[in-house]
Amino acid sequence: MRKFDLQGKVALITGSGKGIGREIALQMAKAGARIVVTDVSEESGSTACQEIRSLGADAVFIPMDISNPRDVEKAKELTLAIFGGLDIIVCNAGITFRRDFADLTPEEFHKTVHINLTGTFNTIKGLLSPLIDNGSGKIILISSASAYTGSGGGAHYSATKAGQIGLARTLAKELGPMGINVNCIAPRTIVTEILDHLYPPGPSRDALIGQIPLRRIGMPEDIANAAVYLASEEACYVSGQTLLVDGART
Numbered sequence: 232m233r234k235f236d237l238q239g240k241v242a243l244i245t246g247s248g249k250g251i252g253r254e255i256a257l258q259m260a261k262a263g264a265r266i267v268v269t270d271v272s273e274e275s276g277s278t279a280c281q282e283i284r285s286l287g288a289d290a291v292f293i294p295m296d297i298s299n300p301r302d303v304e305k306a307k308e309l310t311l312a313i314f315g316g317l318d319i320i321v322c323n324a325g326i327t328f329r330r331d332f333a334d335l336t337p338e339e340f341h342k343t344v345h346i347n348l349t350g351t352f353n354t355i356k357g358l359l360s361p362l363i364d365n366g367s368g369k370i371i372l373i374s375s376a377s378a379y380t381g382s383g384g385g386a387h388y389s390a391t392k393a394g395q396i397g398l399a400r401t402l403a404k405e406l407g408p409m410g411i412n413v414n415c416i417a418p419r420t421i422v423t424e425i426l427d428h429l430y431p432p433g434p435s436r437d438a439l440i441g442q443i444p445l446r447r448i449g450m451p452e453d454i455a456n457a458a459v460y461l462a463s464e465e466a467c468y469v470s471g472q473t474l475l476v477d478g479a480r481t
């Protein structure tokens with residue numbers, strides 16, 4: 232029997248065409264939620280949506296670039312028209328690349344902030360009203376351990392991931408009285424395309440395992456399981472927190 236039940240809930244996950252977001256969408260569907268897959272990539276978004284439907288779950292794909300508030304508004308309208316409500320928002324979409332601060336251009340810094348942090352703001356700002364109308368809801372931000380360690384590619388990235396944690400803490404205070412929980416998950420070293428860019432498979436990745444007390448690199452399921460818990464009623468008294476899911480590395 233599955234412990235954390237999301238039966239009857241509608242969950243929208245940003246950047247859920249691939250990687251961690253795709254797995255969160257799959258695991259939330261397995262827990263009974265109806266799923267709105269959103270991604271800037273139509274190809275991976277529709278493929279992920281098909282995979283979820285093949286489990287027998289209800290899912291739609293809505294193209295959405297989190298850096299564009301009009302896309303978010305459209306996604307809200309379509310979600311309400313198709314599913315009649317929204318209960319769970321997962322702000323997962325994000326980018327990174329390796330750059331030392333000395334070589335980081337203002338354009339690269341602003342682009343990362345525009346997607347990772349302003350995109351998170353756009354997503355919550357644009358999708359929040361149905362949760363307020365319900366007087367309940369769960370918002371989960373996929374931050375990163377780099378908010379603490381300064382890793383993950385460079386200052387452009389860690390600054391945005393730390394910014395998400397600040398955003399979540401304030402929202403937990405402001406939205407708590409409206410019945411809405413807001414939490415972050417801080418993954419570290421999870422096997423996805425982002426990790427492939429930062430640590431291509433080979434000796435540099437093998438060396439990482441020695442730095443992880445649980446002696447394995449994380450899988451998207453490790454993050455998805457934490458997200459299902461935070462979205463469930465069992466986590467109803469947890470808000471304003473950041474859950475490190477990192478094999479004790481940090």
Ligand SMILES: NC(=O)c1ccc[n+]([C@@H]2O[C@H](COP(=O)([O-])OP(=O)(O)OC[C@H]3O[C@@H](n4cnc5c(N)ncnc54)[C@H](O)[C@@H]3O)[C@@H](O)[C@H]2O)c1
Nearest residue numbers: 246249250251271296297324325375418420421423424425
């Ligand atoms: N993989 C890790 O080790 C790791 C560690 C810490 C934090 N994270 C965080 O987890 C989240 C997911 O990362 P991942 O490793 O699955 O990455 P990924 O590159 O595998 O997937 C990211 C997804 O986001 C989508 N995306 C990118 N820009 C977008 C935009 N503007 N609008 C909508 N969608 C967009 C991509 O198309 C892709 O489907 C990110 O926020 C990342 O910072 C990952």
